[in-house]
Amino acid sequence: MEPNKKEPVDAIKVIKSLIDVIQASFSTAWKAVLLLGGLILVAYCYFESIVPEGLSLGDAFFLASAAFSFTCIALIGVGFGAFSTLWALKLLVVANNFRLKRRGEPPAASLHRAVDSGSMVFMSFLVALPLAYLLVFVRDQSPDARMHATFMFFAAVGAITAIIVLIVPSKVQQRDIRLTVVFLAVAISGALVATRPAPLNLSMVNLGVRSAPGQDVIFSDAEHTQLAAIATASGVKVQFCKLPTTDKWGTRDARAVWHGVGGSSYIRLFDETNGSRDVLVRANRADVEVIRGDRTGFDCPPKVAASPDGKSS
Known part of the structure; x- marks a missing residue:
């Protein structure tokens, strides 16, 4: 009796299967993007108390752009906040381990090996300096920009994210993902209520839907x-x-x-x-x-008198 031989791989079937997987992935991703864009649109309209009119099926591209813009701002902002707190986390870990060492106990935690280097910690400190300057000295020039509150939100959420992700316990233990997600959601909700940032406004300014302060x-x-x-x-x-x-x-x-x-x-x-x-x-x-653009403004006189036809400024 001849030994079982492996059947030859059908390359055409493999390619078709791969194409089906790619098509299904793109279809799911597109639906997720539209859903996120719709949620962002609803949230923005709710907070601005507006009801858009005349939206068409072609505005699906707008929803996708809104989702992409909001996601980029959130990722960059939180990432910037997390990286700027890296040096503080390093000091915290070193101080805690030194305290445990004096008591004859093993180290409790360390930074993730991907960021636990002198150059990364020093760069983090340099990045934290302009952020600290913005948080302490810079104030909003317009009532709706809320850049100061937005910087505070990203700094707070970034610090919380860095504590969860970048601090690694010395003892290997299984982390409860659901508890971590719940804690992060509560922390983000608390930061939103406390700071009232304006990432939605920034996203709409990037899309040209909202005019920026000074325009x-x-x-x-x-x-x-x-x-x-x-x-x-x-x-x-x-x-x-x-x-x-x-x-x-x-x-x-x-x-x-x-x-x-x-x-x-x-x-x-x-x-x-x-x-x-x-x-x-x-x-x-x-x-x-x-x-929009630079140096496109016009100078208003201090006071504009009423015009002959009854119109005034």
């Missing part, structure tokens, strides 16, 4: 009349400036919180004397324009 928002003459009337009725003082040789008006006391996607735009008008006071207005997308 000029331009309105048509008809839209300016409506916005000026709403600002006056709401008691919000906004300074509009007439663009020379045009019939358009501009201001830096406004933020386009939703523009370029859908059929309508949403404008938030900030009080120039008290940035915490604002009013949200829906505007015609065609009558709103955001001027």
Whole structure:
């Protein structure tokens, strides 16, 4: 009786199986990206109190871009915060092990071997210096940017993540993944409530949906009349400036919180004397324009008198 021989591998079947796996992976990943993008869109609209109009099936690319932008900002921010605390974790581990050594006990923990080197710790200290400067001395220049709170959030979550991931106990023990995930979720939720960061705003600024602080928002003459009337009725003082040789008006006391996607735009008008006071207005997308880039601003006079036709700034 002849010994069993291995059947020859069918290369075509292997390639087809591989293609099926790749297609299924891409299909799952695409659905996950759209789901995350939809959640980000819903969260942003909820916090801004807006209802987008005129979204189409083609806006799936926008949802994917929102998910990608938000994920990149979160990963970079948390990674930056975790790396900046590496030197502090090294000091903590060394001090704790030294205390145990004096008591005649073995070391309790060490840093992960991937980052446990003098050069990495020194680079971490250098990275922590500008972050400490931003947290201590820099304050927000606009009411909605909240960069200081965002830096605090990334620093806190990064430090918590570094403690969980980079500190390795000397005794090998099985870590409860579910307990770790729950602890991390609670810690992130607490940091969100305590700092109130603005990663959603940063993501929408990157996508061009939201105007950045300092950018000029331009309105048509008809839209300016409506916005000026709403600002006056709401008691919000906004300074509009007439663009020379045009019939358009501009201001830096406004933020386009939703523009370029859908059929309508949403404008938030900030009080120039008290940035915490604002009013949200829906505007015609065609009558709103955001001027992006450097040195594109225009100078507003200190006071603009009423024009002959009754319009004022």
